[in-house]
């Protein structure tokens with residue numbers, strides 16, 4: 511069952527989500543000594559990370575494993591890279607252990623080939639998850655497009671139909687750039703908590719469809735479900751069709 515948290519605007523949405531993210535990370539570290547966080551791209555995700563930076567004083571950032579839900583297969587440092595945007599919003603401002611920030615390969619870093627880069631990231635997750643596999647992540651953040659895409663999982667594609675593999679190379683993204691590496695829905699569903707961060711009137715129809723139980727093949731965000739919780743952080747615009 512999804513939980514919906516409505517805020518007035520993107521700024522207050524980001525703060526509400528940041529408070530919950532910090533609470534999950536602090537609780538995970540109290541219970542298990544470490545925490546794991548999957549980052550997302552997009553303006554709402556970045557605004558949320560900026561709020562986490564301001565609120566996250568109780569998190570031991572050196573004991574957080576950071577992963578990416580997707581990244582664009584572009585040269586390292588490209589402003590369109592989620593890694594670049596999330597460093598500027600959060601990672602460069604807290605004492606994360608660089609060895610525990612698990613970056614998806616850029617197009618100009620080893621291995622240089624997108625399929626090999628996706629396979630390498632799968633190995634990274636498999637090594638982190640251990641033999642049992644679930645749960646793997648404490649909290650997975652997800653921005654969502656007006657087409658209900660999350661990560662780089664788009665409606666009607668091979669990526670949204672994937673039921674086994676955790677990481678895929680996407681070479682046909684309908685949203686530029688065409689080449690991306692993405693976690694799949696089976697990977698998302700290995701998270702204790704899935705937090706969808708969705709703002710703006712343009713997302714309202716997609717939100718209503720996904721919250722209303724749409725088929726994930728046509729609305730991928732509908733398949734983004736956490737093991738313990740799934741929370742939609744919305745503003746008045748994105749919640750306006752509920």
Ligand SMILES: O=C(O)[C@H](O)[C@@H](O)[C@H](O)[C@H](O)COP(=O)(O)O
Nearest residue numbers: 551552553554555653654655685
């Ligand atoms: O890879 C991408 O194309 C973007 O990351 C995209 O998936 C973004 O996360 C959503 O469109 C939400 O973006 P906003 O939060 O800016 O609406």
